[in-house]
Amino acid sequence: MMALGPLGFAAPWLLAAGLALPLLWLLLRAVPPAPREVEFPGTALLLGLADPAPVTRHTPWWLLALRLLAVAAAIIAFAGPVWRPQPQAAGDDDGPLLIVMDTGWAAAPGWAEAQARARAALDRAQAQGRPVALFLADGQGGRGQGLVFGTAADAAATLRAASPQPWETRYPADPAAMLADAPARFSTLWIADGLDHPGRAPLLASLAARGAVTVALPSAPLHSLSVQDGARPSLILRTTAPGALPPGALPDVLAMGPDPQGIPRQLARLRAAPDSDPATATISIDLPPELRNRITSFAVEGVASAGAVVLADDRMRRRKLALVGDARATEGQHLLSPLHYLRQALAPSTDLIEGTLADVLQASPDVVVLADAAPGAQAHELAEWVAQGGLLLRFAGPRMAAQPDLSQDGLLPVRLRPGGRDAGGALSWGAPRALAPFAADGIFAGLAIPADVLVRAQLLPEPDPDLAARTIAQLEDGTPLVTRDSVGAGRILLVHTTANAEWGNLALSGLFVAMLERIVQSASGVEGAERAETAPADTGHWAAELVLDGFGRPRAPEGLAPVAAEDFAQGPGPLAPAGIYASGERRAALNAGGAMVRADWQGATVEAADAAPGTQLGGWLLALAGLALAVDALGSALVAGGRRARAAA
Known part of the structure; x- marks a missing residue:
């Protein structure tokens, strides 16, 4: 240039x-110019006359x-011609050219700007006859195993088909293998998203050893949105340029979901507190339960990026849970009541209602918990509620063990032996039992079991061919701790020990809270019965129900195979794009947004973030x-x- x-x-x-x-x-x-032809019959009469309008010579x-x-x-x-072109780095006009483009979710907001910068470089390379290679850092299709330098026209065709992806930018794990067939010397234009990603520093060092590296950064700050887990989940809004934003100028977060007619639209607008840190702002989700449970996603207003979208899964929904049990505990005996431990474990993450079984069923809860209590006269009504999609969670106890007609109770997942089993009394036949590890494809997968959690007594089931299939948690001796069975569109779960410390110390541990949260999150409710009927079985794999593109737009998961639990735990990637996934009754969201770290580009020439690429004048001059x-x-x-x-x- x-x-x-x-x-x-x-x-x-x-x-x-x-x-x-x-x-x-x-x-x-x-x-x-061409002469004019004049026809006049009386030419002879004009001889000798002077021509008043002679033909110009x-x-x-x-x-x-x-x-x-x-x-x-x-x-x-x-x-x-280019008006006010960008200054070129030393060596940029010599030899082959490599264009590296970050193509993760962080590149989506400035994608049009990045493509324009790459097209300008390709046009110059084509005019100069330079060989060009285009590398898209998206981690797909084995890219990074070798570069092929060809014509600028071929690179331009690849550029037109490229788009940002709904996961983090991914660089090759082995830069040496990527550059094995590349020329000894070439210059590099790196169109970056401005963030530091794994493998960036080794790749930069390898490219700088081959020639000059010029880095083009986005001009606008980046925003990301993520979920802060807890009893009351909240949103974390981050920005890469907090100094460029005045206090209170953070963008709003829009809560999206279907209205009562089923039409997707904006349901609520959430704002960060005026005194929030612009770099990392916490946004509470203070919405009525009925409204919150309809939300399908949260999105940063005006930001088109998968990293600025949070998909709502089971963690975000607040269930309505009914507690039914023995309420006769006096003020001095509340620590002996099973309901006390259930309240402490479930109150932060659910909307609790208490009362008789006849009263709570009128409120249409998602989950009904019977703590060492029998359905009684409402057994038929409770069975109909379960068949319509409800989740009934029952806990064993002394009163259940003493029931003379326990084998006739139709609201149990397995047939129980009367009397129970005591593993730590004077007449016991063994010591208290610890919990066996949870199945990798079950509802409690991934939960850590403390070594000091022991169960002293339990209710044992009668032998049954389906007992193993209905057992979702067991003790180390193989006896069931939690069993489950389906009834219509709903399910019945039985914890074979008490909800207090009478038969063991499970209720005193954090594992008790985590197990209850998993059980409650799996409740589809009567309104979600249709989805529960079509949910895939627990296989240790996660199947995509909905995925996002790099710009945060939802699309169908075409051509995506189920993802193994190990790969799913690694976060969004080529095998598992950001989206909603299901495994049995569980639904989980993979969200792309998270912490952002600015990259340091030592050894490279960094273009000014606000530098314009120059105005092309060729079209105007051709028009002139x-x-x-x-x-x-x-x-x-x-x-x-x-x-x-x-x-x-």
């Missing part, structure tokens, strides 16, 4: 054609100027040349046509 003040030229050697303009002037001036000066203007504008246009030729054609017609043609014009 040659610059003359604020004007630059991509192909300055074409300007040499301007030296032919004086010769063109002489040629055009020497060639007169030279082209008029203004017509010459128009033609020279058209030719000069065309010459300059083909030279690729075409206009001058059109005026030339009209002027030639006027000169050739005489007074009558001028009057017609």
Whole structure:
């Protein structure tokens, strides 16, 4: 690129054609316009008379100027003029060119700007005849195993088909393998998203060893949105340029979901507190349960990026849970009541209601918990509620063990032996039992079991061929701790020990809270019965129900195979894009947004973030040349046509 003040030229050697303009002037001036043909029968009578309008012997000066203007504008246009071009790095105009583009979710907000920067570089390389390679850092299709330097036209076709991905930018794990077939020397243009990603520093060092590296950064700050887990989940809004935002100028977060008619729209607008830290702001989700449970996603207003979208899964929904049990505990005996431990574990993450079974069923809860209590006269009504999609969670206890008709209770997942089993009393046949590890494909997968959690007593089931399939948690001796069975669209779960410390210390541990949260999160409720019927079985794999593209737009998961639990735990990637996934009754969201760390580009030339790529003038000059030729054609017609043609014009 040659610059003359604020004007630059991509192909300055074409300007040499301007030296032919004086010769063109002489040629055009020497060639007169075509003569006019005049037919007059009395020509002989005009002999000797002077012609008042003689045919000109030279082209008029203004017509010459128009033609020279058209030719000069065309010459300059083909030279690729650029108004105020970006300064080029040393060595940028020599040898092959490699263009590296970050294509993770952070590149989405400035994708149009990044593509324009890459196209400008490809146009210059094509004009200079330089070989070009384009590397998209998206981690797909084995890219990074080798670079192929070809024509700028091939790279431009790849660039047009490229798009940002709904996961973090991914660089090759082995830069040496990527550069194995590359030329010994080449220059690099790295169009980055501005963030530090794993493998960036080794790749930068490898590229800098081969030639000059120029880094183009986005001009606008980046925003990301993520979930802060807890009893009351909240949103974390982050920005990479907090100094560029005045206090209280953080964008709003929109809560999206279906309205009562099922039409997706904005349900609520959430704002960070005015005194929030612009770099990391916490946004509470203080919404009524009915409204909150309809939310399907949260999105940063005005930011088109998968990292600025949080999909709502089981963690975000607040269930309505009914507690039914023995309420006769006095003020001094509340620590002996099973309901006390259930309240402490479930109150932070659910909306609790208490009362008799007949009363709570009128409130249409998602989950009903019976703590060592029998359904009684409401057994039929409770069974109908379960069949419609409800989740019944029952806990064993002394009163259940003493029931004479326990085998006739139809609201149990397994048939129970009367009396129970005591593993730590005077007449016991063994010590208290610890919990066995949870199945990797079960509802409690991934939960850590403390070594000091022991169960002293339990209710044992009768032998049954389906007992193993219905057991979702067991003790170390293989006896069931939690069993489950489906009834219609709903489910019944039984914890074979007490909800207090009477039969063991499970209720005193954090594991008790985590297990209850998993059980409650799996409740679909009566409204979600249809989804529960079609949910895939627990297989240790997660199947995508909905995924996002790099711009945060939802789309169908076409061609995506189920993801193994190990890969799913690694977060969004080529095998598991950001989206909603299901495994049995569980639904979980993979969200792309998270912490952002600014990258340090030591050893590279960093373009100013607000530097404009320059204004291309070639199109305007070609339009000017075409206009001058059109005026030339009209002027030639006027000169050739005489007074009558001028009057017609």
